[in-house]
Amino acid sequence: MNTTVILVVGVVIVLTAVYISWRAGRLDRLHIRLETAHAALDAALLRRAAVSLELAGSRLLDPATSLVLAAAAHEARTAGPDEREHAESDLSRTLRAVVDQETFAEKVQAPELLAELDASVAKVVYSRRFYNNAVDVTRVAQRRFLARILRLAGHTPYPEFFDIDDDPPKAMAGA
Amino acid sequence: MRIGIVCPYMWDVPGGVQAHVRDLAEALIDDGHRVSVMAPAGDDAPLPAYVVSAGRAVPVPYNGSVARLTFGFLSANRVRKWIREGRFDVLHVHEPAVPSVGLLACWVARGPIVATFHASYERSRAVSVTAPVLHTALEKITGRIAVSDAARKTLVEHMGGDAVLIPNGVTVDRYAEAEPLPGWGPDGTVLGFLGRMDEPRKGLAVLLEAFAKLAGERPGVRLLVAGPGDADDVYAKLPKNLHDRVELLGMVSEADKIRALHSVDVFVAPNLGGESFGIVLTEAMSAGATILASDIPAFRKVLGDGQAGALFATGDAAALAREAAALLDDPQRRAKYSDEARLAVRKYDWSTVARDVLRVYETVTGAPVGVEDE
Numbered sequence: 001m002n003t004t005v006i007l008v009v010g011v012v013i014v015l016t017a018v019y020i021s022w023r024a025g026r027l028d029r030l031h032i033r034l035e036t037a038h039a040a041l042d043a044a045l046l047r048r049a050a051v052s053l054e055l056a057g058s059r060l061l062d063p064a065t066s067l068v069l070a071a072a073a074h075e076a077r078t079a080g081p082d083e084r085e086h087a088e089s090d091l092s093r094t095l096r097a098v099v100d101q102e103t104f105a106e107k108v109q110a111p112e113l114l115a116e117l118d119a120s121v122a123k124v125v126y127s128r129r130f131y132n133n134a135v136d137v138t139r140v141a142q143r144r145f146l147a148r149i150l151r152l153a154g155h156t157p158y159p160e161f162f163d164i165d166d167d168p169p170k171a172m173a174g175a
Numbered sequence: 176m177r178i179g180i181v182c183p184y185m186w187d188v189p190g191g192v193q194a195h196v197r198d199l200a201e202a203l204i205d206d207g208h209r210v211s212v213m214a215p216a217g218d219d220a221p222l223p224a225y226v227v228s229a230g231r232a233v234p235v236p237y238n239g240s241v242a243r244l245t246f247g248f249l250s251a252n253r254v255r256k257w258i259r260e261g262r263f264d265v266l267h268v269h270e271p272a273v274p275s276v277g278l279l280a281c282w283v284a285r286g287p288i289v290a291t292f293h294a295s296y297e298r299s300r301a302v303s304v305t306a307p308v309l310h311t312a313l314e315k316i317t318g319r320i321a322v323s324d325a326a327r328k329t330l331v332e333h334m335g336g337d338a339v340l341i342p343n344g345v346t347v348d349r350y351a352e353a354e355p356l357p358g359w360g361p362d363g364t365v366l367g368f369l370g371r372m373d374e375p376r377k378g379l380a381v382l383l384e385a386f387a388k389l390a391g392e393r394p395g396v397r398l399l400v401a402g403p404g405d406a407d408d409v410y411a412k413l414p415k416n417l418h419d420r421v422e423l424l425g426m427v428s429e430a431d432k433i434r435a436l437h438s439v440d441v442f443v444a445p446n447l448g449g450e451s452f453g454i455v456l457t458e459a460m461s462a463g464a465t466i467l468a469s470d471i472p473a474f475r476k477v478l479g480d481g482q483a484g485a486l487f488a489t490g491d492a493a494a495l496a497r498e499a500a501a502l503l504d505d506p507q508r509r510a511k512y513s514d515e516a517r518l519a520v521r522k523y524d525w526s527t528v529a530r531d532v533l534r535v536y537e538t539v540t541g542a543p544v545g546v547e548d549e
Contacts, residue, residue: 033317122531123537126534126535126538127538129337130318133337134317
């Protein structure tokens with residue numbers, strides 16, 4: 001009788017341990033995915049700001065447009081964590097206003113720079129989707145009962161979505 | 176970039192996903208990338224050099240129809256070996272929620288994984304029963320692509336999260352040149368239609384009504400129809416005296432489809448709705464056909480608001496007949512539309528789509544780690 005109880009308790013403990021380690025492993029994988037996605041998003045945003053600055057300084061635009069674009073790109077690049085969403089949205093809006101000007105395509109003859117801008121704008125859209133997806137699953141996993149009780153997430157903070165307006169200019173909407 | 180692509184369906188059976196994977200792989204190879212495709216295939220099926228067989232697919236009932244799928248531990252091992260030997264920078268899985276090699280690849284791989292969702296469907300029971308198993312595999316996907324708004328909606332509803340939209344491409348050059356079918360135009364008299372004859376939303380009924388009207392006024396006008404469906408049903412909708420002026424080719428090969436597109440003076444797309452993209456138009460545009468399409472949003476967009484083809488009020492047979500007559504009478508306008516169409520369709524060429532897919536790859540491969548097996 002006693003041995004049976006000990007055996008059953010032992011099996012339950014082992015199974016629980018296996019289950020917890022599996023859940024912890026999954027959460028760990030999700031955190032790595034989240035970090036990678038965040039790094040990609042950060043790189044995409046920085047790159048977009050850099051290309052915007054290059055375009056602003058290229059003397060291909062009129063001075064007013066140059067100044068507007070340079071200011072927005074500068075704001076986006078230097079914004080602190082709290083203002084970043086705001087500043088990046090402003091850059092998206094400014095880019096739309098600049099690129100969707102009526103005669104932009106005729107006036108700005110710089111295929112390589114425009115291709116780079118096009119790529120950087122698209123990558124902001126892509127990387128932000130992928131990052132928010134990762135935030136979504138990680139949040140659900142962190143909120144699970146077991147993860148909360150046992151602090152499986154460790155010191156990883158509860159991730160935040162990155163909500164910005166990243167609609168590309170019409171002329172660059174890709175396909 | 177070293178790219179591993181997984182196709183869940185039999186390579187040697189024609190289908191939309193297979194064609195997509197083939198065109199994408201070839202566009203990426205043309206762009207200088209090293210691509211390996213893993214797909215189920217028959218034992219003696221001839222495979223292009225870049226395809227690795229995942230073994231035979233077994234016909235099983237799935238989601239209400241019989242699908243040919245590849246699963247089991249043996250297949251999982253083949254996938255694992257392919258991943259280990261391929262040392263890919265990125266793994267691109269198509270239809271990962273289908274129980275076939277795609278899902279197996281997600282299960283055994285680790286690293287940057289991109290997935291493309293093609294189909295739109297209602298939630299199946301099996302998916303909810305096996306949800307935890309499925310989730311563990313699908314959670315590894317770092318970048319998700321949907322080929323249409325419908326596919327994206329399905330994804331959002333069934334799995335949560337979002338995806339980026341990259342529509343199907345068309346290999347423009349494959350359509351550019353072809354010999355017209357014997358006995359057909361273009362000679363200023365031929366209207367053409369492509370698509371399922373028995374699917375009301377494709378709008379053949381509207382075209383038949385317009386054709387009957389047009390043919391009464393113009394003795395030379397003929398109609399060429401290619402696509403599956405029951406011929407008798409179609410003839411029943413036409414006056415007897417017009418039967419010999421309408422040819423139904425039935426289901427045609429890819430090559431004959433292209434020849435058909437080169438055999439018509441005006442290609443009519445009378446769809447009533449439901450098209451999310453208008454692949455049929457992009458194919459016709461690639462062939463340089465003069466297009467007369469219904470004014471649904473997808474078509475209006477593809478045709479650049481009527482720059483690259485004429486539009487008529489959706490479902491309006493009288494308007495269709497009027498526009499078709501005007502186009503048949505005006506070779507110059509037809510030529511202008513044809514040129515504009517060839518130009519506008521470049522935007523939908525596979526090279527453009529491949530460029531966008533590559534940007535997704537670059538987004539997920541920021542960290543310098545490749546795909547490994549687990």
